[in-house]
Amino acid sequence: MKEGYRRVLLKLSGEALMGDLSFGIDPDVMDRIAGEVQELSQLGKEIGIVIGGGNFFRGLSGIQQGIDRASADYMGMLSTVLNSLALQSSLERKGVSTRVLSAIEMRALAEPYIRRRAVRHLEKGRVVIFAAGTGNPYFTTDTAAALRAMEIGAEVVLKATKVDGIYSDDPKKNKNATRYVQLTYGEVLEKRLKVMDATAVSLCMDNNLPIIVFDLTEDRNIVRVVQGEELGTLVR
Ligand code: UDP
Numbered sequence: 001m002k003e004g005y006r007r008v009l010l011k012l013s014g015e016a017l018m019g020d021l022s023f024g025i026d027p028d029v030m031d032r033i034a035g036e037v038q039e040l041s042q043l044g045k046e047i048g049i050v051i052g053g054g055n056f057f058r059g060l061s062g063i064q065q066g067i068d069r070a071s072a073d074y075m076g077m078l079s080t081v082l083n084s085l086a087l088q089s090s091l092e093r094k095g096v097s098t099r100v101l102s103a104i105e106m107r108a109l110a111e112p113y114i115r116r117r118a119v120r121h122l123e124k125g126r127v128v129i130f131a132a133g134t135g136n137p138y139f140t141t142d143t144a145a146a147l148r149a150m151e152i153g154a155e156v157v158l159k160a161t162k163v164d165g166i167y168s169d170d171p172k173k174n175k176n177a178t179r180y181v182q183l184t185y186g187e188v189l190e191k192r193l194k195v196m197d198a199t200a201v202s203l204c205m206d207n208n209l210p211i212i213v214f215d216l217t218e219d220r221n222i223v224r225v226v227q228g229e230e231l232g233t234l235v236r
Contacts, residue, residue, distance in 0.1 A: 005156055007153060010050070013052040014080070015054045017083060024056065025083065041127055050141055059076040106132075142159070158225055166193050182235075212225055
């Protein structure tokens, strides 16, 4: 059995927090995620988390409403802050020491993002939640996850989704779609597999940072993947 990873960057999509709801946060899903992070933290794992905002607001939907791209993206970034504070609260209820670091300064509710401070928090055993994406419009939280993973020296980006890995086609639409166990970055980009946006994948490729795409809806999968069990699809 592999000993697993020591320092990881966990990417949770906003949608994953919705559970079966059509909007917002399902408290049971949040509680389960927090419970798994708590277990890992108690095992001494160092965990950075980037959360998306798609359960509240996406830049693209704002554009459709006539909002300009940059403003819509800032609205999207703010929605990641909502999720970050909710996760912090769930973790703290379980006694897990947590800090939210925001890429957009909001000192009343989160620390500003400072790389060295993030690393220090991790060394002290605090779970670090990175809010507000990269702080820049025209990016996604997947890219924020890749960027923060590199900045904190994480060994891997763990992308938690609603499917159990990367498929040759959409498994919900195509019954013959097969799951890849392992792929290269080049294959993901070339085949245009919809797993992470190309910016995030290229950033990981240029810096040799492995990505694991795995199913969040399965109980205990976060714990299992951090402990080194081979789940989902490995991209490297
Ligand atoms: N966003 C952005 N810059 C970033 C990260 C996010 O502009 O660095 C905006 C973008 O509009 C995006 C929204 O925030 O649609 C929510 O993030 P994302 O769609 O990545 O969330 P997820 O799909 O993971 O829930």
